[in-house]
Amino acid sequence: MPVERPRPIAHQVSDILVERIRSEEYAPGLRLPSENLLAEELGVSRATVRSALARLAAEGLLLRKQGDGTYVNQHITEVPTRLGGIWNFYRLIEQSGRMPLIETINVTARTATEEELVELALEEEAEVVALHRLFLADGVPVILARNIIPTALLNQPFTANEGTLPIEQIVQRYANKQISYVIFDIAAIMPDAAAQSLLNCSVSQPILSLKQKFYDKQNTPLFCGDSVYNDRVLGLRLAQAWN
Amino acid sequence: MPVERPRPIAHQVSDILVERIRSEEYAPGLRLPSENLLAEELGVSRATVRSALARLAAEGLLLRKQGDGTYVNQHITEVPTRLGGIWNFYRLIEQSGRMPLIETINVTARTATEEELVELALEEEAEVVALHRLFLADGVPVILARNIIPTALLNQPFTANEGTLPIEQIVQRYANKQISYVIFDIAAIMPDAAAQSLLNCSVSQPILSLKQKFYDKQNTPLFCGDSVYNDRVLGLRLAQAWN
DNA sequence: CAGTGGTCTAGACCACCCA
Protein backbone atom coordinates (compact mmCIF):
# COMPACT_ATOMS: atom_id res chain seq x y z
CA MET A 1 0.00 0.00 0.00
CA PRO A 2 1.66 3.21 -1.11
CA VAL A 3 1.86 5.99 1.42
CA GLU A 4 0.08 9.25 0.78
CA ARG A 5 2.72 11.42 -0.76
CA PRO A 6 2.53 15.18 -0.62
CA ARG A 7 1.69 16.81 -3.93
CA PRO A 8 4.98 17.50 -5.71
CA ILE A 9 6.25 21.01 -5.27
CA ALA A 10 6.22 21.60 -9.02
CA HIS A 11 2.49 20.78 -9.09
CA GLN A 12 1.85 23.05 -6.15
CA VAL A 13 3.61 25.81 -8.04
CA SER A 14 1.40 25.11 -11.08
CA ASP A 15 -1.66 25.32 -8.86
CA ILE A 16 -0.55 28.61 -7.40
CA LEU A 17 0.10 30.07 -10.84
CA VAL A 18 -3.23 28.84 -12.21
CA GLU A 19 -4.99 30.38 -9.23
CA ARG A 20 -3.22 33.71 -9.78
CA ILE A 21 -4.17 33.64 -13.44
CA ARG A 22 -7.75 32.77 -12.61
CA SER A 23 -7.98 35.59 -10.09
CA GLU A 24 -6.40 37.92 -12.67
CA GLU A 25 -3.55 38.75 -10.35
CA TYR A 26 -1.71 37.76 -13.49
CA ALA A 27 -4.08 39.33 -16.01
CA PRO A 28 -4.56 38.12 -19.59
CA GLY A 29 -1.88 39.40 -21.94
CA LEU A 30 0.37 40.55 -19.13
CA ARG A 31 3.81 39.33 -18.22
CA LEU A 32 4.53 37.10 -15.28
CA PRO A 33 7.46 37.69 -12.95
CA SER A 34 10.64 36.12 -14.23
CA GLU A 35 11.57 32.55 -13.37
CA ASN A 36 14.20 33.76 -10.93
CA LEU A 37 11.76 36.05 -9.13
CA LEU A 38 9.13 33.33 -8.88
CA ALA A 39 11.71 30.87 -7.60
CA GLU A 40 12.83 33.35 -4.97
CA GLU A 41 9.30 34.32 -3.94
CA LEU A 42 8.10 30.74 -3.63
CA GLY A 43 11.30 29.46 -2.10
CA VAL A 44 11.98 26.82 -4.71
CA SER A 45 14.64 26.29 -7.33
CA ARG A 46 14.40 27.72 -10.79
CA ALA A 47 14.17 24.21 -12.24
CA THR A 48 11.02 23.58 -10.23
CA VAL A 49 9.45 26.81 -11.43
CA ARG A 50 10.37 25.93 -14.98
CA SER A 51 8.74 22.55 -14.64
CA ALA A 52 5.51 24.22 -13.54
CA LEU A 53 5.67 26.86 -16.27
CA ALA A 54 6.36 24.22 -18.92
CA ARG A 55 3.17 22.36 -18.03
CA LEU A 56 1.05 25.47 -18.33
CA ALA A 57 2.77 26.57 -21.54
CA ALA A 58 2.11 23.15 -23.09
CA GLU A 59 -1.57 23.63 -22.36
CA GLY A 60 -1.46 27.01 -24.06
CA LEU A 61 -2.26 28.88 -20.85
CA LEU A 62 1.08 30.67 -20.92
CA LEU A 63 3.24 31.94 -23.74
CA ARG A 64 6.98 31.97 -23.25
CA LYS A 65 9.26 34.22 -25.22
CA GLN A 66 12.97 33.78 -24.97
CA GLY A 67 14.72 36.98 -24.10
CA ASP A 68 11.42 38.61 -23.20
CA GLY A 69 9.25 36.88 -20.65
CA THR A 70 6.28 34.66 -19.88
CA TYR A 71 2.82 35.96 -20.73
CA VAL A 72 -0.73 34.97 -19.88
CA ASN A 73 -2.46 33.85 -23.06
CA GLN A 74 -5.49 36.08 -23.54
CA HIS A 75 -7.11 33.71 -26.00
CA ILE A 76 -7.05 30.77 -23.65
CA THR A 77 -10.30 31.72 -21.98
CA GLU A 78 -11.97 30.58 -25.19
CA VAL A 79 -10.57 27.11 -24.67
CA PRO A 80 -12.53 24.98 -22.27
CA THR A 81 -10.63 21.76 -22.69
CA ARG A 82 -7.22 21.26 -21.24
CA LEU A 83 -5.21 18.59 -22.95
CA GLY A 84 -5.33 15.48 -20.88
CA GLY A 85 -8.94 16.12 -20.08
CA ILE A 86 -10.39 14.60 -23.20
CA TRP A 87 -10.96 11.24 -21.62
CA ASN A 88 -11.91 12.50 -18.18
CA PHE A 89 -15.41 13.76 -18.86
CA TYR A 90 -15.99 15.09 -15.39
CA ARG A 91 -12.90 17.30 -15.47
CA LEU A 92 -13.65 18.20 -19.06
CA ILE A 93 -17.00 19.69 -18.14
CA GLU A 94 -15.60 21.24 -14.99
CA GLN A 95 -12.80 22.94 -16.91
CA SER A 96 -15.30 24.39 -19.34
CA GLY A 97 -16.64 26.37 -16.42
CA ARG A 98 -19.90 24.44 -16.22
CA MET A 99 -21.32 22.36 -13.45
CA PRO A 100 -20.77 18.66 -14.11
CA LEU A 101 -23.34 16.10 -13.04
CA ILE A 102 -23.29 12.35 -13.59
CA GLU A 103 -26.50 10.36 -13.87
CA THR A 104 -26.42 6.60 -13.81
CA ILE A 105 -28.65 5.18 -16.54
CA ASN A 106 -28.13 1.57 -15.64
CA VAL A 107 -25.62 -0.97 -14.37
CA THR A 108 -25.83 -4.39 -15.98
CA ALA A 109 -23.88 -7.56 -15.24
CA ARG A 110 -23.60 -9.95 -18.19
CA THR A 111 -21.18 -12.18 -20.04
CA ALA A 112 -18.78 -10.40 -22.34
CA THR A 113 -19.33 -10.26 -26.08
CA GLU A 114 -16.77 -11.69 -28.47
CA GLU A 115 -15.49 -8.24 -29.19
CA GLU A 116 -15.10 -7.38 -25.54
CA LEU A 117 -13.21 -10.61 -24.86
CA VAL A 118 -10.60 -9.64 -27.41
CA GLU A 119 -10.57 -5.99 -26.45
CA LEU A 120 -9.99 -6.61 -22.78
CA ALA A 121 -7.92 -9.80 -23.12
CA LEU A 122 -10.43 -11.83 -21.12
CA GLU A 123 -11.06 -15.54 -20.95
CA GLU A 124 -14.11 -17.18 -22.49
CA GLU A 125 -17.44 -16.58 -20.78
CA ALA A 126 -16.00 -13.82 -18.64
CA GLU A 127 -18.42 -11.62 -16.75
CA VAL A 128 -18.44 -7.89 -17.23
CA VAL A 129 -20.30 -4.95 -15.79
CA ALA A 130 -21.75 -2.53 -18.31
CA LEU A 131 -22.00 0.93 -16.81
CA HIS A 132 -24.12 3.43 -18.69
CA ARG A 133 -23.92 6.98 -17.51
CA LEU A 134 -25.03 10.38 -18.68
CA PHE A 135 -22.84 13.44 -18.16
CA LEU A 136 -24.59 16.76 -17.88
CA ALA A 137 -23.10 20.24 -18.05
CA ASP A 138 -25.22 22.77 -16.21
CA GLY A 139 -28.04 20.28 -16.39
CA VAL A 140 -27.80 19.75 -20.15
CA PRO A 141 -26.92 16.22 -21.33
CA VAL A 142 -23.57 16.23 -23.14
CA ILE A 143 -22.03 12.79 -23.07
CA LEU A 144 -23.44 9.29 -22.97
CA ALA A 145 -20.67 7.14 -21.54
CA ARG A 146 -20.76 3.37 -21.82
CA ASN A 147 -18.04 1.57 -19.90
CA ILE A 148 -17.35 -2.15 -19.86
CA ILE A 149 -15.55 -3.33 -16.73
CA PRO A 150 -14.52 -6.97 -16.17
CA THR A 151 -16.22 -8.29 -13.05
CA ALA A 152 -13.00 -10.09 -12.12
CA LEU A 153 -11.39 -6.71 -11.62
CA LEU A 154 -13.80 -5.64 -8.91
CA ASN A 155 -13.10 -6.74 -5.37
CA GLN A 156 -16.48 -5.68 -4.05
CA PRO A 157 -19.95 -5.53 -5.58
CA PHE A 158 -20.76 -2.46 -7.53
CA THR A 159 -23.92 -0.53 -6.91
CA ALA A 160 -25.65 2.04 -9.07
CA ASN A 161 -25.27 4.61 -6.32
CA GLU A 162 -21.55 4.78 -6.90
CA GLY A 163 -21.97 5.53 -10.59
CA THR A 164 -21.67 9.23 -10.03
CA LEU A 165 -17.94 9.06 -9.33
CA PRO A 166 -15.35 9.85 -12.00
CA ILE A 167 -14.30 6.60 -13.62
CA GLU A 168 -10.75 6.63 -12.31
CA GLN A 169 -12.08 6.88 -8.76
CA ILE A 170 -14.41 3.97 -9.34
CA VAL A 171 -11.54 1.83 -10.53
CA GLN A 172 -9.37 3.03 -7.69
CA ARG A 173 -11.98 2.20 -5.10
CA TYR A 174 -13.46 -1.01 -6.45
CA ALA A 175 -10.44 -2.55 -8.10
CA ASN A 176 -7.57 -0.77 -6.36
CA LYS A 177 -6.05 -0.05 -9.77
CA GLN A 178 -4.41 3.06 -11.12
CA ILE A 179 -4.93 4.14 -14.70
CA SER A 180 -1.59 4.53 -16.42
CA TYR A 181 -2.55 5.63 -19.89
CA VAL A 182 -5.41 5.67 -22.34
CA ILE A 183 -5.72 4.99 -26.04
CA PHE A 184 -8.73 6.58 -27.67
CA ASP A 185 -10.29 6.89 -31.07
CA ILE A 186 -12.26 9.90 -32.21
CA ALA A 187 -14.75 9.40 -35.00
CA ALA A 188 -17.86 10.97 -36.46
CA ILE A 189 -20.99 8.83 -36.29
CA MET A 190 -24.76 9.06 -36.50
CA PRO A 191 -26.24 8.70 -33.01
CA ASP A 192 -28.06 5.47 -32.23
CA ALA A 193 -31.53 5.48 -30.70
CA ALA A 194 -30.31 5.56 -27.10
CA ALA A 195 -27.96 8.43 -27.76
CA GLN A 196 -30.64 10.35 -29.64
CA SER A 197 -33.12 10.23 -26.82
CA LEU A 198 -30.70 10.68 -23.94
CA LEU A 199 -28.64 13.42 -25.53
CA ASN A 200 -31.68 15.00 -27.06
CA CYS A 201 -30.22 15.22 -30.54
CA SER A 202 -31.77 14.67 -33.93
CA VAL A 203 -31.47 11.63 -36.17
CA SER A 204 -29.82 13.61 -38.95
CA GLN A 205 -27.24 15.28 -36.77
CA PRO A 206 -23.79 13.68 -36.75
CA ILE A 207 -22.08 13.39 -33.42
CA LEU A 208 -18.69 12.45 -32.00
CA SER A 209 -17.78 8.95 -30.91
CA LEU A 210 -14.99 8.47 -28.37
CA LYS A 211 -13.76 4.94 -27.89
CA GLN A 212 -11.34 4.54 -25.07
CA LYS A 213 -9.18 1.77 -23.68
CA PHE A 214 -7.66 2.23 -20.27
CA TYR A 215 -4.45 0.49 -19.19
CA ASP A 216 -2.69 0.18 -15.85
CA LYS A 217 1.04 0.31 -15.11
CA GLN A 218 1.35 -3.39 -15.83
CA ASN A 219 0.15 -2.58 -19.32
CA THR A 220 -2.90 -4.79 -19.02
CA PRO A 221 -6.22 -3.42 -20.27
CA LEU A 222 -8.39 -2.44 -17.34
CA PHE A 223 -11.64 -1.52 -19.03
CA CYS A 224 -12.92 0.25 -22.07
CA GLY A 225 -15.38 2.91 -23.00
CA ASP A 226 -17.62 3.64 -25.95
CA SER A 227 -18.99 7.10 -25.50
CA VAL A 228 -21.06 9.50 -27.54
CA TYR A 229 -20.23 13.16 -27.28
CA ASN A 230 -22.62 15.91 -28.30
CA ASP A 231 -20.25 18.52 -29.64
CA ARG A 232 -23.13 20.92 -30.22
CA VAL A 233 -23.54 21.38 -26.48
CA LEU A 234 -19.93 21.38 -25.35
CA GLY A 235 -17.42 22.15 -28.08
CA LEU A 236 -14.40 19.88 -28.15
CA ARG A 237 -11.87 22.66 -28.31
CA LEU A 238 -8.22 22.19 -27.54
CA ALA A 239 -5.13 24.35 -27.33
CA GLN A 240 -1.72 23.04 -28.06
CA ALA A 241 1.73 24.58 -28.06
CA TRP A 242 3.91 24.07 -31.07
CA ASN A 243 6.79 22.38 -29.30
CA MET B 1 17.81 36.58 -37.93
CA PRO B 2 18.16 33.75 -35.42
CA VAL B 3 21.19 31.56 -35.80
CA GLU B 4 20.75 27.89 -36.58
CA ARG B 5 20.88 26.22 -33.22
CA PRO B 6 21.84 22.57 -32.87
CA ARG B 7 19.00 20.25 -31.92
CA PRO B 8 18.85 20.14 -28.12
CA ILE B 9 20.64 17.16 -26.61
CA ALA B 10 17.45 15.98 -24.92
CA HIS B 11 15.74 15.81 -28.32
CA GLN B 12 18.67 13.98 -29.79
CA VAL B 13 18.38 11.48 -26.96
CA SER B 14 14.65 11.08 -27.72
CA ASP B 15 15.49 10.47 -31.36
CA ILE B 16 18.07 7.83 -30.47
CA LEU B 17 15.63 6.06 -28.16
CA VAL B 18 12.81 6.17 -30.72
CA GLU B 19 15.17 4.72 -33.31
CA ARG B 20 16.20 1.93 -30.96
CA ILE B 21 12.58 1.15 -30.24
CA ARG B 22 11.71 1.22 -33.93
CA SER B 23 14.58 -1.12 -34.73
CA GLU B 24 13.48 -3.34 -31.84
CA GLU B 25 16.86 -3.05 -30.17
CA TYR B 26 14.51 -2.14 -27.36
CA ALA B 27 11.76 -4.63 -28.10
CA PRO B 28 8.08 -4.16 -27.19
CA GLY B 29 7.37 -5.09 -23.60
CA LEU B 30 11.01 -5.18 -22.62
CA ARG B 31 12.85 -3.01 -20.15
CA LEU B 32 15.18 -0.22 -21.15
CA PRO B 33 18.53 0.35 -19.47
CA SER B 34 18.23 2.45 -16.35
CA GLU B 35 18.45 6.21 -16.50
CA ASN B 36 21.93 6.12 -15.02
CA LEU B 37 23.16 3.61 -17.57
CA LEU B 38 21.67 5.57 -20.47
CA ALA B 39 23.18 8.78 -19.15
CA GLU B 40 26.59 7.14 -18.88
CA GLU B 41 26.38 5.47 -22.28
CA LEU B 42 25.27 8.62 -24.08
CA GLY B 43 27.56 10.90 -22.14
CA VAL B 44 24.81 13.18 -20.83
CA SER B 45 23.40 13.92 -17.41
CA ARG B 46 20.59 11.95 -15.90
CA ALA B 47 18.33 15.01 -16.06
CA THR B 48 18.73 15.13 -19.82
CA VAL B 49 17.90 11.45 -20.17
CA ARG B 50 14.87 11.94 -17.94
CA SER B 51 13.68 14.82 -20.09
CA ALA B 52 13.83 12.60 -23.17
CA LEU B 53 12.15 9.67 -21.40
CA ALA B 54 9.40 11.95 -20.08
CA ARG B 55 8.48 13.06 -23.59
CA LEU B 56 8.18 9.50 -24.83
CA ALA B 57 6.27 8.40 -21.75
CA ALA B 58 3.79 11.25 -22.22
CA GLU B 59 3.14 9.98 -25.72
CA GLY B 60 2.52 6.52 -24.35
CA LEU B 61 5.53 5.03 -26.12
CA LEU B 62 7.20 4.15 -22.82
CA LEU B 63 5.85 3.03 -19.48
CA ARG B 64 7.75 4.02 -16.40
CA LYS B 65 7.46 2.13 -13.12
CA GLN B 66 9.00 3.54 -10.03
CA GLY B 67 11.29 1.05 -8.33
CA ASP B 68 11.20 -1.19 -11.36
CA GLY B 69 12.18 0.30 -14.70
CA THR B 70 11.14 1.80 -18.01
CA TYR B 71 9.39 -0.47 -20.50
CA VAL B 72 8.52 -0.25 -24.16
CA ASN B 73 4.74 -0.11 -24.52
CA GLN B 74 3.69 -3.03 -26.63
CA HIS B 75 0.29 -1.54 -27.41
CA ILE B 76 1.67 1.64 -28.85
CA THR B 77 2.15 0.21 -32.30
CA GLU B 78 -1.62 0.41 -32.60
CA VAL B 79 -1.46 4.17 -32.17
CA PRO B 80 -0.57 6.08 -35.30
CA THR B 81 -1.07 9.58 -33.98
CA ARG B 82 1.37 11.15 -31.62
CA LEU B 83 -0.04 13.90 -29.52
CA GLY B 84 0.97 17.19 -31.00
CA GLY B 85 0.45 15.86 -34.46
CA ILE B 86 -3.27 16.43 -34.67
CA TRP B 87 -2.94 19.76 -36.40
CA ASN B 88 0.11 18.94 -38.48
CA PHE B 89 -1.46 16.76 -41.13
CA TYR B 90 1.77 15.94 -42.88
CA ARG B 91 3.40 14.59 -39.74
CA LEU B 92 0.15 12.92 -38.76
CA ILE B 93 0.12 10.82 -41.89
CA GLU B 94 3.85 10.22 -41.69
CA GLN B 95 3.62 8.98 -38.13
CA SER B 96 0.89 6.57 -39.09
CA GLY B 97 3.50 4.83 -41.20
CA ARG B 98 1.99 5.90 -44.50
CA MET B 99 3.42 7.99 -47.28
CA PRO B 100 2.07 11.56 -47.10
CA LEU B 101 1.42 13.52 -50.27
CA ILE B 102 -0.05 17.00 -50.62
CA GLU B 103 -2.00 18.02 -53.71
CA THR B 104 -2.89 21.64 -54.28
CA ILE B 105 -6.52 21.96 -55.36
CA ASN B 106 -6.46 25.70 -55.87
CA VAL B 107 -5.07 28.97 -54.58
CA THR B 108 -7.45 31.90 -54.64
CA ALA B 109 -6.91 35.53 -53.72
CA ARG B 110 -10.03 37.40 -52.62
CA THR B 111 -11.36 39.81 -50.01
CA ALA B 112 -12.04 38.33 -46.62
CA THR B 113 -15.55 37.43 -45.52
CA GLU B 114 -17.11 39.04 -42.46
CA GLU B 115 -16.38 35.94 -40.44
CA GLU B 116 -12.75 35.83 -41.50
CA LEU B 117 -12.26 39.50 -40.62
CA VAL B 118 -13.32 38.81 -37.07
CA GLU B 119 -11.52 35.50 -36.84
CA LEU B 120 -8.17 36.86 -37.97
CA ALA B 121 -8.53 40.35 -36.48
CA LEU B 122 -8.23 42.00 -39.89
CA GLU B 123 -9.25 45.43 -41.12
CA GLU B 124 -12.18 45.97 -43.48
CA GLU B 125 -11.75 44.83 -47.09
CA ALA B 126 -8.59 42.93 -46.24
CA GLU B 127 -7.26 40.54 -48.85
CA VAL B 128 -6.73 36.89 -48.06
CA VAL B 129 -5.40 33.86 -49.87
CA ALA B 130 -7.54 30.76 -49.71
CA LEU B 131 -5.42 27.66 -50.01
CA HIS B 132 -7.22 24.42 -50.69
CA ARG B 133 -5.16 21.28 -50.43
CA LEU B 134 -5.74 17.57 -50.36
CA PHE B 135 -3.66 15.31 -48.13
CA LEU B 136 -3.20 11.75 -49.26
CA ALA B 137 -1.90 8.79 -47.29
CA ASP B 138 -0.37 6.15 -49.54
CA GLY B 139 -2.25 7.78 -52.39
CA VAL B 140 -5.64 7.70 -50.68
CA PRO B 141 -7.29 11.08 -49.97
CA VAL B 142 -7.66 11.61 -46.23
CA ILE B 143 -7.92 15.29 -45.45
CA LEU B 144 -9.27 18.28 -47.33
CA ALA B 145 -7.51 21.28 -45.81
CA ARG B 146 -8.77 24.79 -46.38
CA ASN B 147 -6.52 27.52 -45.07
CA ILE B 148 -7.18 31.26 -45.07
CA ILE B 149 -4.02 33.36 -44.97
CA PRO B 150 -4.08 37.17 -44.86
CA THR B 151 -2.28 38.55 -47.90
CA ALA B 152 -0.72 41.23 -45.70
CA LEU B 153 1.19 38.51 -43.93
CA LEU B 154 2.99 37.34 -47.06
CA ASN B 155 6.12 39.16 -48.09
CA GLN B 156 6.30 37.52 -51.50
CA PRO B 157 3.67 36.24 -53.91
CA PHE B 158 2.43 32.78 -53.34
CA THR B 159 2.29 30.25 -56.11
CA ALA B 160 0.41 27.01 -56.33
CA ASN B 161 3.66 25.11 -56.72
CA GLU B 162 4.56 25.80 -53.14
CA GLY B 163 1.34 24.34 -51.85
CA THR B 164 2.91 20.98 -51.21
CA LEU B 165 4.88 22.18 -48.21
CA PRO B 166 3.65 21.66 -44.65
CA ILE B 167 1.77 24.73 -43.56
CA GLU B 168 4.28 25.82 -40.93
CA GLN B 169 7.01 25.85 -43.56
CA ILE B 170 4.86 27.93 -45.89
CA VAL B 171 4.34 30.47 -43.16
CA GLN B 172 7.98 30.37 -42.22
CA ARG B 173 9.11 30.95 -45.79
CA TYR B 174 6.51 33.42 -47.05
CA ALA B 175 5.76 35.37 -43.91
CA ASN B 176 8.84 34.67 -41.80
CA LYS B 177 6.58 33.78 -38.90
CA GLN B 178 6.78 30.99 -36.36
CA ILE B 179 3.69 29.22 -35.17
CA SER B 180 3.51 29.37 -31.39
CA TYR B 181 0.33 27.51 -30.62
CA VAL B 182 -2.93 26.36 -32.13
CA ILE B 183 -6.51 26.32 -30.95
CA PHE B 184 -8.66 23.76 -32.67
CA ASP B 185 -12.21 22.51 -32.59
CA ILE B 186 -13.17 18.97 -33.39
CA ALA B 187 -16.72 18.34 -34.53
CA ALA B 188 -18.79 15.81 -36.44
CA ILE B 189 -20.34 17.08 -39.65
CA MET B 190 -21.86 15.86 -42.88
CA PRO B 191 -19.40 16.42 -45.73
CA ASP B 192 -20.23 19.15 -48.23
CA ALA B 193 -20.15 18.51 -51.96
CA ALA B 194 -16.47 19.38 -52.36
CA ALA B 195 -15.44 17.13 -49.50
CA GLN B 196 -17.60 14.30 -50.80
CA SER B 197 -16.04 14.25 -54.22
CA LEU B 198 -12.45 14.93 -53.18
CA LEU B 199 -12.41 12.58 -50.22
CA ASN B 200 -14.50 10.04 -52.05
CA CYS B 201 -16.99 9.62 -49.25
CA SER B 202 -20.74 9.18 -49.30
CA VAL B 203 -23.40 11.76 -48.60
CA SER B 204 -24.77 9.85 -45.63
CA GLN B 205 -21.43 9.27 -43.98
CA PRO B 206 -20.55 11.68 -41.16
CA ILE B 207 -16.99 12.93 -41.07
CA LEU B 208 -14.73 14.93 -38.79
CA SER B 209 -14.32 18.67 -39.01
CA LEU B 210 -11.15 20.27 -37.64
CA LYS B 211 -11.18 24.04 -37.34
CA GLN B 212 -7.85 25.51 -36.43
CA LYS B 213 -6.53 28.92 -35.54
CA PHE B 214 -2.80 29.44 -35.55
CA TYR B 215 -1.07 32.07 -33.42
CA ASP B 216 2.48 33.35 -33.30
CA LYS B 217 4.58 34.24 -30.28
CA GLN B 218 3.11 37.74 -30.26
CA ASN B 219 -0.24 36.06 -29.73
CA THR B 220 -1.68 37.49 -32.93
CA PRO B 221 -3.71 35.18 -35.15
CA LEU B 222 -1.67 34.20 -38.18
CA PHE B 223 -4.15 32.23 -40.23
CA CYS B 224 -6.89 29.71 -39.80
CA GLY B 225 -7.93 26.38 -41.18
CA ASP B 226 -11.21 24.63 -41.82
CA SER B 227 -10.42 21.05 -42.65
CA VAL B 228 -12.39 17.90 -43.25
CA TYR B 229 -10.91 14.66 -42.02
CA ASN B 230 -12.00 11.27 -43.27
CA ASP B 231 -11.64 9.17 -40.17
CA ARG B 232 -12.62 6.06 -42.11
CA VAL B 233 -9.33 6.14 -43.96
CA LEU B 234 -6.97 7.24 -41.21
CA GLY B 235 -8.28 6.68 -37.71
CA LEU B 236 -7.81 9.58 -35.32
CA ARG B 237 -6.32 7.53 -32.54
CA LEU B 238 -4.37 9.03 -29.68
CA ALA B 239 -2.49 7.79 -26.67
CA GLN B 240 -2.17 9.78 -23.53
CA ALA B 241 -0.46 9.17 -20.23
CA TRP B 242 -2.46 9.73 -17.07
CA ASN B 243 -0.19 12.33 -15.54
C1' DC C 1 18.90 -4.74 0.47
C1' DA C 2 20.34 -2.84 -3.93
C1' DG C 3 18.61 -0.66 -7.87
C1' DT C 4 15.01 1.92 -10.01
C1' DG C 5 12.45 5.98 -11.13
C1' DG C 6 10.49 10.61 -8.77
C1' DT C 7 11.77 14.90 -7.11
C1' DC C 8 14.46 18.88 -6.10
C1' DT C 9 18.52 21.90 -5.72
C1' DA C 10 22.39 25.03 -7.09
C1' DG C 11 24.89 26.54 -10.49
C1' DA C 12 26.46 27.23 -15.14
C1' DC C 13 26.49 28.84 -20.04
C1' DC C 14 23.91 30.26 -23.95
C1' DA C 15 20.82 32.85 -27.41
C1' DC C 16 17.57 36.14 -27.57
C1' DC C 17 15.05 40.57 -26.76
C1' DC C 18 14.58 45.21 -25.48
C1' DA C 19 16.20 49.52 -24.13
Next chain:
DNA sequence: GGGTGGTCTAGACCACTGC
Protein backbone atom coordinates in the same frame (compact mmCIF):
# COMPACT_ATOMS: atom_id res chain seq x y z
C1' DG D 1 24.24 45.59 -21.46
C1' DG D 2 21.21 43.54 -18.46
C1' DG D 3 17.55 40.55 -17.95
C1' DT D 4 14.87 36.81 -19.98
C1' DG D 5 13.95 32.12 -21.08
C1' DG D 6 16.46 27.56 -23.07
C1' DT D 7 19.53 24.08 -21.96
C1' DC D 8 22.49 21.14 -19.37
C1' DT D 9 25.21 19.35 -15.43
C1' DA D 10 26.27 17.14 -10.91
C1' DG D 11 24.63 15.76 -7.00
C1' DA D 12 21.33 14.82 -3.45
C1' DC D 13 17.42 12.52 -1.03
C1' DC D 14 13.29 9.87 -1.38
C1' DA D 15 9.67 6.02 -2.25
C1' DC D 16 9.00 2.10 -4.44
C1' DT D 17 9.99 -2.57 -6.46
C1' DG D 18 11.87 -7.02 -6.75
C1' DC D 19 14.92 -10.27 -5.00
